[in-house]
Amino acid sequence: MNTIWMILLSTLAATGCYGSPVSPDPRISKITPVSASSALKTNGVVKMRFDEIVTYADLELRWLEVHDSRCPTGVNCFWAGEVKVILEVTRTMVEGSKPVELQLTLQSRREPVTASVFGYVLELLNVYPYPKDKVTPVRSNYVVEIKISKAAQAR
Numbered sequence: 001m002n003t004i005w006m007i008l009l010s011t012l013a014a015t016g017c018y019g020s021p022v023s024p025d026p027r028i029s030k031i032t033p034v035s036a037s038s039a040l041k042t043n044g045v046v047k048m049r050f051d052e053i054v055t056y057a058d059l060e061l062r063w064l065e066v067h068d069s070r071c072p073t074g075v076n077c078f079w080a081g082e083v084k085v086i087l088e089v090t091r092t093m094v095e096g097s098k099p100v101e102l103q104l105t106l107q108s109r110r111e112p113v114t115a116s117v118f119g120y121v122l123e124l125l126n127v128y129p130y131p132k133d134k135v136t137p138v139r140s141n142y143v144v145e146i147k148i149s150k151a152a153q154a155r
Helices: 002-015
Strands: 045-049 053-056 059-068 082-091 100-107 114-117 120-128 143-150
Touching: 045 053, 045 059, 059 120, 059 143, 082 120, 100 114, 100 120
Parallel strands: none
Antiparallel strands: 045 143, 053 059, 059 082, 082 100, 114 120, 120 143
């Protein structure tokens, strides 16, 4: 009997927080591309909205996807969850440069995972808004903070 209760409790806890792509807001059209040069003066931290195109040095970043499975405020979850952001990165100063897709992940209470591309290191610092109980987020409301720095040169 205790085994049945443990299985039932584990199943309920595991399904309490799950991630799925959030749906786009059909009322909002594509966001106009913006240069982030003013936002980049603070330690190479870029703030960008979903589907925005941002230029940093010789990189062009476009935010393609967000998968947010973080435990909403007001909910007790078995797992704190994570948020994954998929970016398309292109070199602007190199003719014929092909875009590269990168996935950056942010998990609660863990060190951020970095990704390297075209001589730069990208680190996902924050994703806003944080999920709330019984509120379905709209992709166009999301904002990310990404730190971009030059990769260390091999010696």
